[in-house]
Amino acid sequence: MAISPAAPACVVLAHEDPVHVRRLVEALDPFPVFLHCDSRTPDDVHQAMTEGLPDRVRLLPRIRTGWARWENVEAEVAGYRAALAETDATHVAVLTGSDYPLASPAETTALLEAHRDRSFVFAHPLPHPEWGRDGGVGRIRYRHWAWRKHMLRLPVPRRAPRDVVLTGGSQLKVLARRHAAAVVDTVDRRPDLTDFWRRTWVADETFVLSVLGSPALVPGFADEHVPHSLWWIGWDGTAQKSPPWLTIEDAGRLLAGRTDTADALPQVFARKFSTDRSADLLDVVDGAFGLRPGLAAAVAS
DSSP states (O other): OOOOSSOEEEEEEEOSOHHHHHHHHHHTTTSOEEEEEOTTSOHHHHHHHHTTOOTTEEEOOOOOOOTTOTHHHHHHHHHHHHHHHHOOOSEEEEEETTEEESSOHHHHHHHHHTTTTOEEOOEEESSOGGGTTTTTTHHHHSEEEEETTEEEEEOOOOOOOTTOOOEEEOSOEEEEHHHHHHHHHHHHHOHHHHHHHTTSSSGGGTHHHHHHTOTTTSTTGGGSEEOOOOEEEOOOSSOOSSOOOOOGGGHHHHHHHHTOTTSSSOOOEEEOOOHHHHHHHHHHHHHHHTOSHHHHHHHHO
8 A cells, every 4th residue: 555755544443433434534535544443343333334445444453442441552553563564654643433634635744744754642751630649650550450431450559661651641643654663663572561551541541652752662752753632622621531522513613723823733633523413513624624525526416
């Protein structure tokens, strides 16, 4: 899958809403997509999500992912591995199946061209004051299990692996090719890290970021990334673990946030959307940023 310079391969981690996932794939055209579908997803939903996809989409081996599970990291790393092997993309973007672009492919390409060897990662060393009383360190210091949307913690502390700077942030990120390769290399070279992180809490918010944030593992990363998230997320000020679903009522603040000139860099993705709640809003986004032009024209006619 050859690709033009300064463009991303997109790893999409999905488990439901095949209509939206297919719309997301269409909106990412012409970028290659590496799609992971949770192995727990019913067969009919998986078929609706994956049947007849364009050639630029590759299906990743299905893993049993889920809320707060280590396997979410395994799926992400599998996406890096496949994107590096099958494309010459300059960057790899990690999206969920409820994300959507807020920029045309040309604008996304131009942004990456201006930062060809840099990742876009908004992360913070732990402890971090916004991550609870212990700053998030307890997520890693203690062994955890996720069970039916509940956290089970073994209250016996353990020592963090050597040479690792504990770092946390969002799973959503855009990595420069060499940084994605460094993550894969670390997974292959350091089974002690993967064994340790299997029992951390919400590992997809700490593992990759801790690898990248550790000079002993990825030298120079501190000077080779842009500390900026490329995602607009519609937090509304209420206390909740996940962002609210976006609807047409959010169109004004989404477009205003996307075009805010006070921020030198745009946010070229957003979350979170669903077919039932967000179809009208997605039509507005398509029109505003020139996404899915052929399909939009066919519908209009």
